[in-house]
Amino acid sequence: MPVKDPAAMSANEQIALVRTQVHSVVVGHESVVNGVLNALLAGGHVLLEGVPGLGKTTLLKTLGRALHLDYSRIQFTPDLMPADILGSLVMDTTDTGAKSLRFERGPIFTHLLLADEINRATPRTQSALLEAMQEKTVTSGTTTYSLEEPFLVMATQNPLEMEGTYPLPEAQLDRFLLKLLVEYPEREELTAIVERTAEAEAPQISAVLDRGQILGLRRAAGRVLVAPHVRDYAISLVLATQPRPGRPNALARRYVRYGSSPRGAQALVLCGRVRALMHGRLHVSIEDIRALALPALRHRIILNFDAHADSRSEDDILLEILDQIAVPA
Amino acid sequence: MTDLDPSAVRLTSLVEACHARLAGQLRARERFFALSVGLSGLCGLLVLGTRYVPVPMALLVVCLGAWAAWQRVHKHLPDRYSVAQLADLRAGLADALSTAYHFRNAPRGERNGVIRFQREAAEHASRGASPEQLFPAVPQFTRRVAAWLVGAALVLAAVRVAVQENVTFEPPLPSILLAAIFGSTPPVAGQPSTQPAALVDPANDTSLPADEPPAPRAEPGQDTEPPRLADEQDHAQTAAAEEPPEVEGLIPIPLDEEAGANGAEDTQAGSDGQQGPSDDGEQAMLPPPDGEWDEQAQSLLDKLKQAFENMLQTLDMASIDSSEADSSAEPGSGSSDQPSAADASAESQASELDPAGQSADASMEGGEPGAEAGESASAGATTGEDTDGQTSGGENASAAGSSDGDKTLAEARQLEAFGALEELYMERAENIVGEVTIETTLAEQSASVPYTHTDVPSSEGSGVVTRDEVPAAYRTYVRNYFEALREDSR
Numbered sequence: 001m002p003v004k005d006p007a008a009m010s011a012n013e014q015i016a017l018v019r020t021q022v023h024s025v026v027v028g029h030e031s032v033v034n035g036v037l038n039a040l041l042a043g044g045h046v047l048l049e050g051v052p053g054l055g056k057t058t059l060l061k062t063l064g065r066a067l068h069l070d071y072s073r074i075q076f077t078p079d080l081m082p083a084d085i086l087g088s089l090v091m092d093t094t095d096t097g098a099k100s101l102r103f104e105r106g107p108i109f110t111h112l113l114l115a116d117e118i119n120r121a122t123p124r125t126q127s128a129l130l131e132a133m134q135e136k137t138v139t140s141g142t143t144t145y146s147l148e149e150p151f152l153v154m155a156t157q158n159p160l161e162m163e164g165t166y167p168l169p170e171a172q173l174d175r176f177l178l179k180l181l182v183e184y185p186e187r188e189e190l191t192a193i194v195e196r197t198a199e200a201e202a203p204q205i206s207a208v209l210d211r212g213q214i215l216g217l218r219r220a221a222g223r224v225l226v227a228p229h230v231r232d233y234a235i236s237l238v239l240a241t242q243p244r245p246g247r248p249n250a251l252a253r254r255y256v257r258y259g260s261s262p263r264g265a266q267a268l269v270l271c272g273r274v275r276a277l278m279h280g281r282l283h284v285s286i287e288d289i290r291a292l293a294l295p296a297l298r299h300r301i302i303l304n305f306d307a308h309a310d311s312r313s314e315d316d317i318l319l320e321i322l323d324q325i326a327v328p329a
Numbered sequence: 330m331t332d333l334d335p336s337a338v339r340l341t342s343l344v345e346a347c348h349a350r351l352a353g354q355l356r357a358r359e360r361f362f363a364l365s366v367g368l369s370g371l372c373g374l375l376v377l378g379t380r381y382v383p384v385p386m387a388l389l390v391v392c393l394g395a396w397a398a399w400q401r402v403h404k405h406l407p408d409r410y411s412v413a414q415l416a417d418l419r420a421g422l423a424d425a426l427s428t429a430y431h432f433r434n435a436p437r438g439e440r441n442g443v444i445r446f447q448r449e450a451a452e453h454a455s456r457g458a459s460p461e462q463l464f465p466a467v468p469q470f471t472r473r474v475a476a477w478l479v480g481a482a483l484v485l486a487a488v489r490v491a492v493q494e495n496v497t498f499e500p501p502l503p504s505i506l507l508a509a510i511f512g513s514t515p516p517v518a519g520q521p522s523t524q525p526a527a528l529v530d531p532a533n534d535t536s537l538p539a540d541e542p543p544a545p546r547a548e549p550g551q552d553t554e555p556p557r558l559a560d561e562q563d564h565a566q567t568a569a570a571e572e573p574p575e576v577e578g579l580i581p582i583p584l585d586e587e588a589g590a591n592g593a594e595d596t597q598a599g600s601d602g603q604q605g606p607s608d609d610g611e612q613a614m615l616p617p618p619d620g621e622w623d624e625q626a627q628s629l630l631d632k633l634k635q636a637f638e639n640m641l642q643t644l645d646m647a648s649i650d651s652s653e654a655d656s657s658a659e660p661g662s663g664s665s666d667q668p669s670a671a672d673a674s675a676e677s678q679a680s681e682l683d684p685a686g687q688s689a690d691a692s693m694e695g696g697e698p699g700a701e702a703g704e705s706a707s708a709g710a711t712t713g714e715d716t717d718g719q720t721s722g723g724e725n726a727s728a729a730g731s732s733d734g735d736k737t738l739a740e741a742r743q744l745e746a747f748g749a750l751e752e753l754y755m756e757r758a759e760n761i762v763g764e765v766t767i768e769t770t771l772a773e774q775s776a777s778v779p780y781t782h783t784d785v786p787s788s789e790g791s792g793v794v795t796r797d798e799v800p801a802a803y804r805t806y807v808r809n810y811f812e813a814l815r816e817d818s819r
Contacts, residue, residue, distance in 0.1 A: 167802065223443045227428040229414055282447040285423035305806040327418065 021066040028189035044177025045153040068207035069111035076121035082128035115155040179299035224273035234268040255307035260300040359398035361471035366394025368478035375485035425451035
């Protein structure tokens with residue numbers, strides 16, 4: 001057993017406490033819950049892909065309650081305008097009849113934002129949201145408003161009903177730190193879901209962390225040590241996804257149209273630090289990098305037609321790359 | 330935040346111990362590798378002898394092995410950080426040890442507390458791990474190879490000692506074994522052979538027919554080899570009778586004791602018309618006075634010799650006597666006047682005794698040219714083409730020659746080269762299977778094949794054409810794909 005570091009183990013215990021609270025409502029989806037918490041503590045955003053009805057909204061709502069954070073939800077539709085997200089100037093009339101413009105904040109001014117079916121909005125609206133995600137500021141007229149930390153956007157995509165949708169461009173997909181796949185629950189999990197639905201009272205969620213503690217966890221994650229060989233391993237993974245000539249990555253040259261950007265390596269290291277903290281370690285291991293390779297890189301590589309013709313998915317390519325990239329030493 | 334312990338004694342000592350153990354294992358492995366290389370050179374020397382593997386070459390192999398081992402040690406010896414990573418991997422420490430080792434000398438700063446806690450956790454996790462557990466002694470492949478090579482070298486040395494009377498490393502081991510099988514000692518440079526040569530005992534020769542013509546006689550006045558005198562022949566036979574014959578019908582005779590005397594005496598015998606092989610003091614083989622040979626046994630012996638010569642030639646080794654015999658057969662001098670294969674065996678022995686081949690020349694020049702052209706079939710088998718009456722077509726009298734069995738194919742290839750393809754086709758027509766392409770000359774030719782009745786079943790087919798909708802997400806790729814196809818087609 002490793003030595004109990006008060007700071008580290010406190011962080012570990014705090015994160016475990018949040019997980020326990022979330023799992024009192026959300027059945028299963030262990031990897032999704034860990035991924036969302038990881039993105040929250042790493043300061044990024046997460047893209048979820050799954051069919052409707054798998055508990056994505058419930059997950060984020062429960063997380064907001066457990067963390068004592070504000071929560072908003074936006075259902076993206078083709079007629080959704082940027083002002084509907086960011087806010088707009090409205091005219092106020094005082095009792096004396098004087099009129100003034102006032103910025104009415106949109107639903108983006110929150111801590112946890114669920115952008116449901118983001119691919120149904122127009123690119124203009126998507127860009128407005130993604131700009132706010134990257135800069136964490138909203139500009140209206142000549143005034144810039146900062147979004148309060150922590151700020152997490154959990155966008156969802158429905159892989160079905162692609163007609164009339166606007167798939168996110170690659171440049172905007174790169175803004176998401178992780179892409180998580182929400183799978184169907186197993187039989188036991190489905191049984192638990194049905195039983196909980198039949199219960200008369202919904203489980204009570206208590207706030208186990210507050211905003212200050214979450215920011216403290218973020219700072220602790222930033223101090224987690226990353227050894228050079230672990231960092232080099234993350235870089236090797238990212239380079240292996242790039243179909244550049246002159247490198248021994250035949251798999252990428254065959255199936256990958258565009259490889260991961262440097263943001264992929266940043267995401268691996270950032271999320272690796274949080275994962276190490278979750279496991280009670282103060283250093284990142286190669287196992288952390290390998291565990292995060294799929295959610296951190298699957299949306300950063302664009303496959304070519306040959307991959308689609310051969311029914312190869314991004315995960316298939318990444319798993320093969322993980323097999324090819326040898327562990328140092 | 331507390332300051333770090335700059336020494337990190339426990340962590341450093343563990344990594345140092347692991348590094349020392351790994352380096353020791355690597356050095357031991359490479360020592361065995363160098364030993365294996367050196368033993369390989371020794372085995373090569375024992376097999377091929379110093380004739381083909383000189384001592385400086387063997388020493389060079391040993392030096393190269395040592396140099397390669399030194400290079401491999403320096404190339405594969407990891408640094409301490411890599412050793413720490415390896416220890417992490419083997420102990421399942423999730424890179425704790427290597428991370429702590431890397432940050433042991435980190436400058437003081439904000440992360441001092443984190444580094445100290447991480448180091449303590451790493452040392453605590455690796456407390457139960459020892460270098461012996463992390464890097465256990467494993468059986469090394471190079472050690473087994475070295476052991477096998479030591480055994481092989483001992484066996485080879487024992488074989489040489491057992492076979493040779495005077496142990497020398499000059500001749501190759503196969504030739505020594507061959508000589509031992511045939512009752513002669515391989516030649517040693519500057520050392521006369523004392524091993525008996527194989528001769529046919531005329532007294533035991535019962536296979537020779539009664540009407541066998543006598544041995545060819547030399548023409549008067551020619552420079553021929555003199556036959557043996559009767560008392561010397563008796564002496565030779567007596568000496569040969571003292572030695573137990575190794576092969577039925579063969580009598581070994583000491584060579585160097587009679588070689589000097591036989592030289593002059595053979596000259597006298599040659600003037601009397603007695604035909605026999607001559608030697609210049611080191612001639613090994615002498616014919617019996619009666620000149621009758623067991624042709625059947627000798628033919629078998631020749632075939633055996635030819636087979637072993639072919640084997641040696643395949644192994645890219647010099648034949649025992651083929652080159653000497655070829656060089657001794659002077660054109661136009663009636664070289665076929667040595668009728669027996671025993672003469673060829675004698676030439677073989679003589680040529681090994683005398684590298685200049687002078688004795689063989691003397692024996693061939695001593696015969697009468699063209700006198701016994703029709704009787705030299707057996708002797709011709711040893712050289713392949715020195716017989717006057719059997720040189721046409723390059724056929725060998727022996728069935729154990731290297732060119733046996735492929736004559737038909739060679740002729741077919743010659744015909745093919747000359748454009749007579751129809752003959753090639755006719756020869757192979759029975760074996761043709763499948764599609765055949767026949768290249769012919771411009772002349773009109775015809776080819777016929779047997780009629781084959783073939784039934785091909787047919788059935789009506791039907792299909793349904795459906796329009797497959799391309800999903801919206803793939804339309805871009807489909808369009809790009811077909812655009813790329815169009816560009817390629819242009």
